[in-house]
Amino acid sequence: MVSYESGLSILDEKLNFISHINKKNGLHSNFVTTVFADTDTVYIGARKGIAQWYDNKIVKTFKAEEGFSGNLTRLIFRDVKNRIWVLTDKDLLLKTKNILKPIGSIRILDNHEDLILKGDYSASNHKLTVVSKNKITVIDLDKIVPNTMVKSTEISKILHDAEEINVKDNIYFEDHNRDIQFVFSSVDKNLLGKTSLFYKINDDAWKPFKEPRTLKFSHIDEGKYSLQIKSVNEDGYEKVMPNKIEFTVLGPFYIRWWFIVFTLLLAGLFLYNYVNEINKKKYIKRLNQLRVKHQLENERKRISRDLHDNIGAYVTSLISKIDKIKNSENTIGTAVTYDDVRLDAEKILALLRQTIWVLGNKDTNLIALYDNFKSYALKFLQTDDIKIIFEEEIENNRKFDATTGSGIFRIIQEALQNVYKHAHANKVEINVISKNKIIIYIKDNGHGFNPDNLRDGNGLINMKERARELGFKLNIYSDSSGTTIELYEM
Structure with a gap:
């Protein structure tokens, strides 16, 4: 007994219940439309496929994967040639081993809207009668020839x-x-x-x-x-x-060969630049060390020269004056006085203080440097008949490292000492201007000289070289009315 809702019930000849087959024990659908008993095997036609029942269990199903086409099974039968056929609401199928093959070369339906409603097989004449919505078709199964012609697509x-x-x-x-x-x-x-x-x-x-x-x-x-x-x-x-x-x-682009090659090249370039930059920094560091060493050596030589030329000269003068005072003690009208001795001692002290300031400062600024120079200049010229005038226009108080600060100080110090030693002047003007650039003027009213006849002895050539190393330029203008030294930042 079949059911559209609860599967299939199997009864004996006396209508006694034997077993019930539904989805719980393997049936793919409870919507059963037809049953075919084939000796000890039962073929159950349901929605979307057929189930094969044997030895009280489902042993095989025929669904779309096995060639079933259509929606509902209308008829299952074995013909006189011992072949099992399946008629669905869309096709006539032939069971071949474990699959169903459609016999599409037989045109049962007129169009896609037509449906097969019922089928009946007559073993006496080996014909199948098919009833559809639009017509009744009688098929002679002996005359069915499968279509073996298949066209390939393009x-x-x-x-x-x-x-x-x-x-x-x-x-x-x-x-x-x-x-x-x-x-x-x-x-x-x-x-x-x-x-x-x-x-x-x-x-x-x-x-x-x-x-x-x-x-x-x-x-x-x-x-x-x-x-x-x-x-x-x-x-x-x-x-x-x-x-x-x-x-x-x-x-993705990041796994393609060209991107990998590009990345490797870029990484190689980066590594090369990185190593090159490290080596460059090492080179610059070494170069700076050599430059500092060279500057320190020059500074030692210059300090040695200053001590010899300036402090040494004052010490010699001081000793000479002390000897004169000693030899002419109690002599009236002695040319050398204690004030002369004191003056030489103060100049020695000023030079020593200035040297200690230069060596002791690591970093400084323009105002501090100029104030220290003014203090030095006033003490250096305090008893001489040389009037000193200071002028300044400092809008930008620039900062200097120790090398630059001491270098500028040494240049203007040497310029002042040249005025004292060689210019025969009675007035010197010192002017410092700092805006975007630094300019320092040292001007005297002495006898002047010919700048083309410079000698190493007066230190002007060394002053120019020192200025160039600091990023400055030293110009010298001189005539019979005096000399002007211009130190300006390049």
Whole structure:
């Protein structure tokens, strides 16, 4: 006894219940439409497939994967040639081993809207009577000849992200192409033809198209692919498309060879620049060390020279004056006085203090440097008949390192000493200007000299060289009215 809701109940000849078959014990659907008892095997026709019952259990099912087509099973029978047939609401199927093959070459239905309602097989004349919505058809099963002719499909066009590409070129897809479509030509000349298309990628199993002539992929991983297409006609015969479709899906740009090569080159360049920069810094550091060493050596020589030329001279003068005072003690009208001795001692002390200040300062600024120089200059010229005038216009109080600060101090100090020793002047003007650049003027009203006849003895050439090393330039202007030394920042 069949049921559209609860499956199949099996009864004996006296209508006694034997067993019940439904989804709980293996039936794929409780909507049962027909049953065929074949000796000790029962074929149960239900929605979307057939179940084979043997030894009180379901041993085999025939669904779409096994060739079942249509929705409902109308009739299952074995003919006089011992073949099992299945009639559904859409097709006539022949059981061949463990699959169902459609006999599509027999046109039972007029169109896709027509449905098979009922079927009846007569063993006496070996004919099948089929009743559909539109007509009644009598089929002579002896005259059924399967259609072995299968036409191969051809690639029609290829789209990626709705843009068509040339199928004759090498086929490449970017990893961001989310919608890839292969469109193939139709192989059915008859509108009711039922040729199906299947595809296989690389070594995967064959799979049916989800759409009649279009194969769509929403995403394929990076790699090379070989696509095969086969046509399967309504009687189950197939033909593979002779040419495989080879295509490549490119991965993200950061795993492609050109990007890897570019990255390696960039990394190599970065490493080269990094190592080169380190070596450059080492070289500059070494160069600065040598420069500092050279500057220290020059400074030691200059201090030694200053001590010898200036302090040494004052000490010699001081000793000489002390001796004169000692030899002429109690002598009235002595040319050398104690004030002369004191003056030499104060000049020695001023030079020593100035030298200690230069050596003791690491960093300084323009105002501090100029104030210290003014203090030195006033003490240096305090008893001489030389009037000293200071002028300043410092808008930018520049900061200096020890080398630059002491270098500037030494230059203007030596300029002042040259005025004292050689100029025969009674007035000296010192003017410091600091805006964007630093300019220092030292001007006297002495006898002047010819700058073209400079000698090393007066130290002017050394002053120019020292200024150049500090980033300054020293100009000397001199005539009979006096001398002007200009020290300006380049």
